Amino acid sequence: MSGKKKILIGVGIVVVLGGVAFANVKFKRNTGIEVTTEAIKKRRLEAIVNASGKIQPKRDVNISADTMGRVTDLAVDEGYRVTKGQFLLQIDPRNLRSAVQRTEASLQAAKSQVEQLKVSIESAKVALKQSEDAYTRQQNLWKGGLTTRETLERAENDLKMRQADLRSQEQQLKTQELRMESESATAESARYDLSKVRIESPITGIVTRRNIEEGETVVIGTMNNAGTVLLTIADMSVIQAEVEVDETDLPTIKIGQPAKVTIDALPGQSFTGKVTEIGNSPIQAASGQSSSTQATNFKVIVTLDKEIAEVRPGFTATAEITTAVRDNAISVPIQATTVREVVVDDKGNVVRPPENEKRPSRPVVGTSAQAAELKPGETRKELEGVFIVQNNKAVFNPVKTGIAGEKYFEILSGLKDGDAVITGPFSSVRSIADGAAVKVGTAPATTESKTSK
Numbered sequence: 001m002s003g004k005k006k007i008l009i010g011v012g013i014v015v016v017l018g019g020v021a022f023a024n025v026k027f028k029r030n031t032g033i034e035v036t037t038e039a040i041k042k043r044r045l046e047a048i049v050n051a052s053g054k055i056q057p058k059r060d061v062n063i064s065a066d067t068m069g070r071v072t073d074l075a076v077d078e079g080y081r082v083t084k085g086q087f088l089l090q091i092d093p094r095n096l097r098s099a100v101q102r103t104e105a106s107l108q109a110a111k112s113q114v115e116q117l118k119v120s121i122e123s124a125k126v127a128l129k130q131s132e133d134a135y136t137r138q139q140n141l142w143k144g145g146l147t148t149r150e151t152l153e154r155a156e157n158d159l160k161m162r163q164a165d166l167r168s169q170e171q172q173l174k175t176q177e178l179r180m181e182s183e184s185a186t187a188e189s190a191r192y193d194l195s196k197v198r199i200e201s202p203i204t205g206i207v208t209r210r211n212i213e214e215g216e217t218v219v220i221g222t223m224n225n226a227g228t229v230l231l232t233i234a235d236m237s238v239i240q241a242e243v244e245v246d247e248t249d250l251p252t253i254k255i256g257q258p259a260k261v262t263i264d265a266l267p268g269q270s271f272t273g274k275v276t277e278i279g280n281s282p283i284q285a286a287s288g289q290s291s292s293t294q295a296t297n298f299k300v301i302v303t304l305d306k307e308i309a310e311v312r313p314g315f316t317a318t319a320e321i322t323t324a325v326r327d328n329a330i331s332v333p334i335q336a337t338t339v340r341e342v343v344v345d346d347k348g349n350v351v352r353p354p355e356n357e358k359r360p361s362r363p364v365v366g367t368s369a370q371a372a373e374l375k376p377g378e379t380r381k382e383l384e385g386v387f388i389v390q391n392n393k394a395v396f397n398p399v400k401t402g403i404a405g406e407k408y409f410e411i412l413s414g415l416k417d418g419d420a421v422i423t424g425p426f427s428s429v430r431s432i433a434d435g436a437a438v439k440v441g442t443a444p445a446t447t448e449s450k451t452s453k
Contacts, residue, residue, distance in 0.1 A: 032437030035428050037389055037420040043331045045405035047324040049253060051300065053243030055263060055315040057234035058303070061203055064229055065218040066196040067091060074214040076231070082201040088231060091197040091218065100194050103187035110180035117173040124169045128162040135159045205235040208313050234313050239304045241273065241317045244283060244297035252323040253278060259302045264316040271308065275321060277301035324403045331408035332399075336386045336421045338429055340396050346377035350398060385414065387422040387432060389440060394422060396434040 073090035076082060138155040141147035209232035212218060218228045241261045245253060257275045279299035302319045343351040374380070385398040399414030415421070422429055422438070432438070 032392060032439045033394075033428050033432060034441045035389070035394070035422045035432075035438045036424045036441050038333060038336070038423045039418055039420045040330060040332050040411070040415055041417055042328040043405075043408060045326045045329045045331055045403055045408060045410050046322050047252065047403035047405065049245060049249045049321045049323055050318065051243035051245045051249075051321065052316065052318045053241055053299075054313075055311055055317050056240050056242050056313055057205070057236050058238035058240050059203065060205070060208070060232060060234040060313070062229045063088070063199060063202075063231040063233065065091060065199070065220055067096065067193055068218060068220050069093075069095070069197065070217045071212055071214050074212065076207050076210070078207055078210050080207045081205070082207060082233065083204045084201055086201045088199045088201055089212070090199070093194055093197040096190065096194040096197060100187065100190040103183065103190045107180065107183040107187045110176065110183045114173065114176045114180055117169060117176055121166065121169045121173060124162065124166040128159075128166050131155070131159040131162040199230070201233055203233055203235050204237075205233045206312075208232050208234045236311065236313075237307050239308060239311060240276070241302040241304065241319050243300050243302065243317070243319045245300045245321075247282070247296045247298065249323075250278070250298050250300075253300060253321060254323070257321055257323060259319045259321040261302060261304060261317055261319050263308075263311060264318075265312075266308075266310060266315075271304050271306070273302040273304040273319075275300060276303040326403060326410050329402070329410045330415060330417055331405065331410055332386055332415065332421050333423050334404065334407060334409055335426060336423045336429065337384060337399070337401065337409055338386070339382055339384050340434065341380055341382050342396065342398070342434070343374065343378050344381050344383075350383075350396070351375075351378055387429065387434075388415075388419055389422065389438060392437060392439065394432050394434065394436045394438045397421075 069091040071089055072092050074088075076088050082088070135155040135158070138147055138152045142149070142152045210230070211228065212230045218230060220228075241259075253275060255275055255278065259273050259275060261271045261273055263269070263271070277300070282296050282298055300319075300321070302321070345351055383398040384401060385396055387394040388397050389395070397414055400412040402410030402412045404410070422432070428438075
C-alpha cells in the first residue's frame with residue numbers, strides 16, 4: 001500500500017472518530033431527566049371535606065312506662081309505621097281501676113256531706129230568724145214594762161246561740177268543700193294514672209326498637225334507677241347524617257353549605273343536603289381509649305333535602321361537604337406542587353445560583369439552597385411551588401395556593417394561564433433540583449390522585 005493511501009485512510013479514521021466524539025458530546029448535552037408537563041388553565045374547583053358517620057332521625061322518642069304493671073296487649077313490632085295517637089300497648093289496669101273507684105266513692109261521700117251541711121245551714125238560718133224576731137218582741141215589751149229582764153236576757157242569749165250555730169255550720173261547710181276538692185284532685189290523679197296504662201304514639205314515625213314482650217312486667221324509673229324503655233319511635237320525615245369531621249377541616253365548614261350524602265345500604269344513589277349544625281365540643285373518646293392517641297373530631301349534622309323511605313336509623317353514611325367553589329380559577333395538578341428550601345433576598349425573591357454552577361444529576365431536596373453561600377440580607381426558607389420548563393431546564397417557581405379541589409390546587413399568585421408545569425414522574429417532582437436539565441417526554445401527562453405535599 002502506498003504512502004498516499006495510508007495518509008487518506010488515517011485522515012478518514014480521524015474524521016470518523018471526530019464525528020463519533022461530536023455525536024457523543026451532543027447526545028450528552030441533550031440528556032436530562034425525562035419529565036411530563038401539563039399546561040395550566042382555568043377550571044371550576046370545588047373544595048370538598050369528606051366525613052363518615054351514621055344516619056339519624058331529626059327527632060326520636062323513647063317511650064317508657066309511667067306506671068308499673070304487666071303488659072296485657074302489645075300492638076306493634078319493630079319496623080311498624082305508626083301515626084300520632086295510634087295505640088301501642090296496654091298495661092294491666094285492674095289495680096288502677098280499683099283506685100279510681102275508691103277515690104270516686106270518697107268524692108261522692110264528700111259531696112253528700114256538703115249537701116247535708118248546706119241543708120243544716122238553711123235550718124240554722126231559719127232558727128236564727130226566729131230568735132231575732134223573739135228578741136225584738138221582748139225588747140218592745142221591755143220598753144213598755146210588760147216583760148221581765150230575765151225573759152229579755154233569755155231571748156238575747158238564744159239569739160247569740162243561733163248566730164254561733166250558723167257560723168259553725170258555715171265553717172264546717174267550707175272545711176267540707178276543701179275536703180271535697182282534695183277528693184276531687186285525688187280522683188283526677190287516679191283517673192290520670194289509669195289513662196297511663198294505655199300508651200299511644202306521641203309522633204308519627206317508625207318503631208325502631210322494641211324492648212318489651214307481651215306478658216312482661218314493666219318497671220318505672222326512680223332517682224337512682226332508670227326505667228324500662230319500652231319502644232323507640234323515630235320520625236323519619238326529616239333525616240340527618242351525623243358525621244365526624246377532623247379538627248383541621250372544621251374551620252372551613254359553615255352552616256348552609258351544600259353536601260352530597262351516600263349511604264352504604266343504598267349503593268349507586270346519592271342524596272343532597274345542607275349543613276345544619278356544627279359541634280362546638282369535640283366528640284368524647286370511647287371508654288378504654290386514650291384521648292391522646294385518638295384523633296380529635298367534631299360532630300357535624302347534614303340534613304337531607306328529602307325523605308327516603310328505605311333508610312333506617314344507624315345506616316352508615318358518607319358526606320361530601322362543599323366548603324368552597326371557584327369558577328375560572330387558575331389551577332395546577334396537585335402532584336405538581338412540592339416544597340423546596342431556597343435562598344431568598346430581603347425582598348422575598350428567590351436567589352438563583354450562577355448558570356455555570358455545577359449541579360448534581362439527582363440532587364437531594366434543598367441541596368442547592370444549603371450549598372449556597374449566603375450573602376447579606378439572604379435567608380433560607382421553605383417555599384411551596386412548582387417546576388416549570390425553561391430552556392430545557394427545570395425552574396422552581398414559588399406559588400401561593402388557594403383551595404384544593406379533587407385533583408387540582410387553586411393558584412392565587414406565581415403563575416399565569418398557559419404556563420407548563422412539570423407533573424411527573426412522581427419521583428422527579430419530589431427530587432428534581434432548580435436548574436436541572438430536563439427533557440419533556442412525548443407521553444401525555446396523567447393526573448394522579450391526591451398526594452401529600
